[in-house]
Amino acid sequence: MRAIILSGAGRYADPWHPYAETSARLAEIVAEAGFDVEVREDVDAALAALDDDVTLLVVNAGDPDRSSEDGSPLPADAPASAVDDGPLEAALERGISILAVHAAASSLRDVDAFDRAIGGRWEWDLSWHPPLGEAHVHLVGNHAVREGLDDFTLEDERYSSLQLHDVIEPIAEHEEDGIRHPLVWAREIGPSRLVYDALGHDTRSYDSPGHRALLANALDWLRRVPAPTAATVAGA
Known part of the structure; x- marks a missing residue:
């Protein structure tokens, strides 16, 4: 199984995250x-040349509409x-998995296929x-990704x-302030799957045993693509 990590650099860099x-x-x-x-730092080129054998796309990149120097x-x-999102659109149609982490909620804003897949966004006037x-x-919840996991604590945003x-x-x-905010969620987009994980500001997050266990479960679920559609299940 082949995975590509899109890592924040160039217009996808920012002054806050050590991508x-x-x-x-x-x-x-x-x-x-x-x-x-x-790992690819040439994010736009990697998306434009997304090969059919890529099973997993990991998005760890920042907002292209913000200065990479001062944000x-x-x-x-x-x-x-101009970003060619045709290959990602085709990948979503055939079945691909996406793991989007942390600042990915504000990234790839001009990639319609990713915007549709992620299901939620960081909006600068509202999110914090x-x-x-x-x-x-x-x-x-009872999603497969959380199976066997317990609540945990870590240093993160x-x-x-x-x-x-x-x-x-x-x-x-x-x-926060008595309000529950979503941190991690899953989505199925036709035969494709996505997990968004808002954790991951720096390496301390990825050194957390609880976070690593969650990511291991997420990757186990994500590797099972193409996901069965309702028609497939009905005909089984």
Whole structure:
């Protein structure tokens, strides 16, 4: 099984996240799950040349509409980069898995196929997070990804008020000011599968045993593509 990690660099970099370090940790975790892993920092080129043998796409990249130097919004007249999302659209139709982590909620904004697949977004005027610190992760629901897992605590950012634009299957939440916020969710898009994991600010997150156990479960579920459709199940 072949996996590609899209790692924040160039217009997908930002001043807050050490993407090279976290992508290296992710590569270790994904390889432990049995995938042949390649890390790509040329995000647009990697998407445009997405081969049919790619089973898993990991998105660990930032917002292309923000300055990679200070995080400020790019001017309205900044030249737009054309991204060919045809290969990702075709991959979603044939069956591919996507693991989107942390800042991926604000990434690939000009890739319609990814926007549709992820199910929720970081919106700058609405989404926020408390200062990085101790995060209590509450497992919820009965999805296969949370099977056998217990709540855990780690040092991380706690993304809050992510804006959902489609149905999700919640897997984990955190509580802030008495409000539960989704942290991890799963989606099935036809024969394809996606897990979004809002954790992962830096390598401390990926060194957490609880987080690694959650990712191992997520990768086990994601490797089973193409996912059975309702028609397939009915005809079985």
